[in-house]
Structures are given as structure tokens and as C-alpha cells.
Amino acid sequence: MTEAPWLRNYPGGLPSHITPEYGSVLDAFDAHIAENPDRDAIAYFDGAITYRELDDRACALAAALSTRGFGPGDRLALYLQNDPAFVVGLLAAWRARAVAVPVNPMNKAREVTYLLQDSGAAAVLTLDGLYHSVLREVVGSGSTAVRQVFVASALDDQTRNDRRVLPATAAAITGPDVVLLSTVYARFAGQACASAPTDPASPAVLTYTSGTTGVPKGAINTHRGLAFAGQIYREWMGLGSDDVILGIAPLFHITGLVGHVCAALVSGCRLVLVHRFEGSVVLDAIREHRPTFTVGAITAFTNLAGAEGATKEDFASLRAVYSGGAPIAPELRERIRDRIGIVIHNIYGMTETTSPAHAVPLGVATPVDPGTGALSIGLPVFNTRARILDDDGTVLPPGKLGELAISGPQVVPGYWNKPVDTADRITGGEIRTGDVGLMDAEGWFYLVDRKSDVIIASGYKVWPREVEDVLLGHPAVREAAVVGVPDEYRGQTVRAVVSLRAGAAVTDGELIAFCRDRLAAYKCPRAVEFVGELPKNAAGKVLRRGLR
Known part of the structure; x- marks a missing residue:
């Protein structure tokens, strides 16, 4: 078997394929206006x-x-x-x-x-x-x-x-x-x-990539793609008109645009907005509006878990919580669950897949790959095919690391006025994501890192996420990022940048020793730098390029 098995039903009873219902988000919006025009669409403070x-x-x-x-x-x-x-x-x-x-x-x-x-x-x-x-x-x-x-x-x-x-x-x-x-x-x-x-195939939004691999490019998100992506959220998370979506991801970002706005307009439910993310303000909104669903960066949930006065009861209304944008360390997910009671499910996508491409079915336990320690990003969502490819484009078998490639109705047709970039990444409706990962024998997918972030130390490949997950397992560490820095002898060497939890203390030597007990020697940081906050983009993703 070289591709994810096309099961009739995913774990949790979700079908692997659904019929697209709308040609545009406006189609859905018009239907909800006709059905119940006086229902609240947006809640904003009072x-x-x-x-x-x-x-x-x-x-x-x-x-x-x-x-x-x-x-x-x-x-x-x-x-x-x-x-x-x-x-x-x-x-x-x-x-x-x-x-x-x-x-x-x-x-x-x-x-x-x-x-x-x-x-x-x-x-x-x-x-x-x-x-x-x-x-x-x-x-x-x-x-x-x-x-x-x-x-x-x-x-x-x-x-x-x-x-x-x-x-x-x-x-x-x-x-x-x-x-x-x-x-x-x-x-x-x-x-x-x-x-x-x-024309459902016409451009609806130009969503600019973050520019982590060069100049920002305008991904052409079509009306059909946005409508289908909103429907994915509706069906996968079971959203309906009685649900309330908490908008914590930036709306200019593909996660907020689709997982908040399009999901709400397609589902006919209420969207709670709070101008911008501030932990205490978001906590007040949760207490007032009792949202049932949200999706955001793991950093947002880390912030909420550390908010002064936050209790598990505050978050009890949230029946479905998803996080995307960056891989989640299993230890961090458990720490958040123990603190505020929410169970975070992984979801994976990118600007070019109009947000969702993989997700963990609601209520299903997320597997961890024993070889890499990575928490699964989930299964391909409805009508979506995912493959793991080598550098030559050959499909790799389960368990082998390679580049994740995705095709489906939500994949963009290309980049705005950039035919060369389009041809380089998108062929026949399939996009080469630049993310390195693997698929197991059951069809679950795992991400290891970005191809561009791999560290080559003395000829060995080091995937930063693996080292970061180990560091996040230390009780003093709040956030961690690992980058490669030039080294005359090794070519590159591993350096860690960490921020500590409030009131915690640990030395660089103790963290290096902690890693040596859990990782091969070539993977261990040779130096650790302590900072108050790691640099992040607006979506909450740590900017390794800035650290380098």
C-alpha cells in the first residue's frame, strides 16, 4: 500500500467523501438569510x-x-x-x-x-x-x-x-x-x-502566503474552494445553526478566514469576534458567549491555559477544539488539557489548500508515531488525496519520510500573476507542500518538519521539531525552537532557543543533559539561548528563519 486507504468511513463514522453543496459561500449565506434573517451572525463585545x-x-x-x-x-x-x-x-x-x-x-x-x-x-x-x-x-x-x-x-x-x-x-x-x-x-x-x-471557479480571495520561503505570493482561493472548505468544517465538526464559533485566529490568515468566517457563513451559526487576541479579553468573551467550537494556533491555547483566573468551567461549552499552523508536542497538549480541560484535536492545512487538508475526527484519540514521537495531523479530509513523495516524485510506502503532496477540491489553481511559481509547486491539481512527514499503515499522517528547516550536522539530518518536542517535555520550558547554525567542523550544529514558564528556572547545561538522555548525540543542542518570547507570525507560528 502506497497511499492512504480510501475507507468508506473514517474513525468516528465520518465518510471519506461528501457531495459539495455550494458553489460559493454566498450561496450558503443567501440560504441562511432566506431561512432566518434575524438570527445573529456576529457577536462583537456587547x-x-x-x-x-x-x-x-x-x-x-x-x-x-x-x-x-x-x-x-x-x-x-x-x-x-x-x-x-x-x-x-x-x-x-x-x-x-x-x-x-x-x-x-x-x-x-x-x-x-x-x-x-x-x-x-x-x-x-x-x-x-x-x-x-x-x-x-x-x-x-x-x-x-x-x-x-x-x-x-x-x-x-x-x-x-x-x-x-x-x-x-x-x-x-x-x-x-x-x-x-x-x-x-x-x-x-x-x-x-x-x-x-x-462562476464557482473564479477567484474569491487572494490570500498571501507568509513569505517564509521567499516573497509573499497571492494564492488564488476560489469561490468553490472556500465553499467546500467551509463545508468540511461544518461536516467534520458537526456545526449547525445553534453553534457558536470563537474567532481567535486572525481573519486575514487562511485559518481565520475559513475556520471562522466561511465555516460560520456556511453553517449558519454565530461568530464571536474580539478585535484581536488578548488572553483576558478572549476569556471574557468565552464566559459571555459560551462558544462551542474554535480553531487556532497552539500558542493561543497555551496563553489561555496560563490566563489568570481561568478554570475548566470557563471552557466547558467548547465541545470541539482544533489547532493548526504548527505541529503540537504531545506533552504540551496534555498540559493544556490538565490545566483547562479542553482536548485539542489536530488539523492541518495551508493557504494553498484553503485551510483544511487533514484533521483528526472529533472524539477520536490521536495516535503518536513511535519512531519520531510526532502527534498525527490526522487523516485526509473529505474528497482529499494525500501522498508521501521522494525528491523524484516517487510515492513512498508507509513509514518512509518524504514530502507531503495534496490534491482535492480545496487546492488553489495557482498564484496570482506567478506562473513559474505555480508550475513549480502545483501540477495537475496536486500541490507539493514542502512539509516532510510520513504515513502509517492505517492511513494516519505525521509531520516532521519543513524541508527548508532540516539541519545537516556532520552529515546527519536533524529535524528541529523532534528536538523541540523533547525540550517541551521539560517542566520548566514554555516554548522552544531549534535552528541550525553554521559550524566549521560539522557544517551545521543544533542551537535551541527557549522561553520558560512563569517562576521556573533551569540552566542551559541542564536542558542539554535532558536532551542527551532522550536523543542521539548528533540531535542534541550544543547551545541553548533563553528569551522572554519566541518570534512568531500573526498566525502564532514560530519564525525559525528570524531566529537563524
Whole structure:
């Protein structure tokens, strides 16, 4: 056997194949508006927006965009935090048969300029603070194609039916092409808008990769791909209209975009947003809104597990919790379960697979590979094929390490205006992920590391994740990252960077000795550096490249 077995049913009773239900997320959204328009779509602090209100706002913004010739195929950049305005902008772009371009709100002028230029965005929806600190300079330079700027505030919608225009915000927004979002809602109220796009294969979102392997590239997430990915979450996690999704992943990132927004719109349930992740604020939202599902980076759950005053009862409403973005050490998962009572299930995907490609069935015990100590990322999700390949593209048998390759309805057709990069990574609908892992005889998949992160020490391959898992098994260690550094004798040597748990103490020598008791000598760190926090991207993934 060289590929995952195509079982009729996965563990837990899930079928291996389902029938795609929608051609776009808008199809599902329209169905829920028709069925129950007054159901709350978004909860934001003490405010709420119904499905009908959400659509009215999206139609108003779509109408405002059209006044400057914005239309089918144009791009609307969403330079926002986890605010209701993000969802409004996403739906407005789709109502206009245009394309949304989420932009990391931590990006500065140089990075924003690149994304606007590369995507050719004609309009931007942003927050007042980001407009003043970054966007005004970028748009004012004339180096982009932006013709319209719409500005929202993080304080908008914090109470139900909030229609305030903050004086300081209004006074500071100037320019003929800069408009407050609240003004758009008032000026274009009652505007009719288009139904779902006619072509499910057309681009819905350009989601830019993190750039960990080079210049960020705009993955073309199609309407069909987003709808199917949202349906995967609905069916795999059993989401329905009574569920409440806690939005802790950044919405500009593929996990938040699909696992929060698309999953909620496809399932017809409520989405809880809190502007951005702060442990105490998220804990308050959990206590108030009693969410039933969430997905996020393991760092978010580590933060919540350490939040002051957090109890298991606070998290009791969460019946399904998933984590993706980076492999999880088994010891860390157990530590979080013991502290706050949640059982984290693995999920794996990437921007180019429109989020989910593998997941552990809900309630099923996650196996650990005895050879590498890796916690399984799960089984291929519905309608998805996964293979382990060698460098020549030959399919490897179970137990052999190689590169993970994935094909399925959610795989993007390519990168925006980058045919060479597309041809290099995506062939015949299958993407070479760059992740190294293996499949066991039962069809479970395990990741070891990124191909680009492998350390070659004295001719031996060292996979950083294996060493990191060992370090995370030490009771004093909170976070760990391992990188290769140049060494004249060995070529590379292993260096660890760790942060410690509050009140804990340990020496570098003790950690090295701890590793030597558990790893072959060539895998052990030769040096350990202590830091307060490891560098991470907005999705919570540790940036090994920055450490190197």
C-alpha cells in the first residue's frame, strides 16, 4: 500500500467523501438569510449583527464601491483586525463579483505597498488607526492603483445597533476618496445587490502566503474552494445553526478566514469576534458567549491555559477544539488539557489548500508515531488525496519520510500573476507542500518538519521539531525552537532557543543533559539561548528563519 486507504468511513463514522453543496459561500449565506434573517451572525463585545443587517451593510459598501467604477474582477484590500468590518468587506467584494485581498494588520508601509501593488487593489477597507499610521502615506505616495479608501473603527458595533461616528475619527479622515464606513451605511442604505457569483471557479480571495520561503505570493482561493472548505468544517465538526464559533485566529490568515468566517457563513451559526487576541479579553468573551467550537494556533491555547483566573468551567461549552499552523508536542497538549480541560484535536492545512487538508475526527484519540514521537495531523479530509513523495516524485510506502503532496477540491489553481511559481509547486491539481512527514499503515499522517528547516550536522539530518518536542517535555520550558547554525567542523550544529514558564528556572547545561538522555548525540543542542518570547507570525507560528 502506497497511499492512504480510501475507507468508506473514517474513525468516528465520518465518510471519506461528501457531495459539495455550494458553489460559493454566498450561496450558503443567501440560504441562511432566506431561512432566518434575524438570527445573529456576529457577536462583537456587547454588540451583535444579524444576517439581514450584515447583508444590508455589504450591499451598501458594494454600492459605494461601484460609484468609482469598481466591479467584477477588481480587488478590495481588507487591512483590518478581527472586526465585523472584515466580514462586511469580504461579502461586499463578493456581492460586487470582485476579489478580496486580506492584509496583515501588523504590516508596515513597505509590506502594504508590495501587497497593494502585487494584487492591483483598487480599493481598501481599513481601521482609523491603520489609516493614520500606515495607509495614508502609502496611498498618498501614488505608487498603488488604490482609488477609494473606506475607514472603520474598532469601536464600531461594540453595542447592538451602534451607529456612532466618533468625533475624533471623523475629523481626522480627510480627502475626496476617503469615506467613513458608517457614512457608507447611511448614504447607501437599502441598496439591492447581486446574488452569488455565476462562476464557482473564479477567484474569491487572494490570500498571501507568509513569505517564509521567499516573497509573499497571492494564492488564488476560489469561490468553490472556500465553499467546500467551509463545508468540511461544518461536516467534520458537526456545526449547525445553534453553534457558536470563537474567532481567535486572525481573519486575514487562511485559518481565520475559513475556520471562522466561511465555516460560520456556511453553517449558519454565530461568530464571536474580539478585535484581536488578548488572553483576558478572549476569556471574557468565552464566559459571555459560551462558544462551542474554535480553531487556532497552539500558542493561543497555551496563553489561555496560563490566563489568570481561568478554570475548566470557563471552557466547558467548547465541545470541539482544533489547532493548526504548527505541529503540537504531545506533552504540551496534555498540559493544556490538565490545566483547562479542553482536548485539542489536530488539523492541518495551508493557504494553498484553503485551510483544511487533514484533521483528526472529533472524539477520536490521536495516535503518536513511535519512531519520531510526532502527534498525527490526522487523516485526509473529505474528497482529499494525500501522498508521501521522494525528491523524484516517487510515492513512498508507509513509514518512509518524504514530502507531503495534496490534491482535492480545496487546492488553489495557482498564484496570482506567478506562473513559474505555480508550475513549480502545483501540477495537475496536486500541490507539493514542502512539509516532510510520513504515513502509517492505517492511513494516519505525521509531520516532521519543513524541508527548508532540516539541519545537516556532520552529515546527519536533524529535524528541529523532534528536538523541540523533547525540550517541551521539560517542566520548566514554555516554548522552544531549534535552528541550525553554521559550524566549521560539522557544517551545521543544533542551537535551541527557549522561553520558560512563569517562576521556573533551569540552566542551559541542564536542558542539554535532558536532551542527551532522550536523543542521539548528533540531535542534541550544543547551545541553548533563553528569551522572554519566541518570534512568531500573526498566525502564532514560530519564525525559525528570524531566529537563524
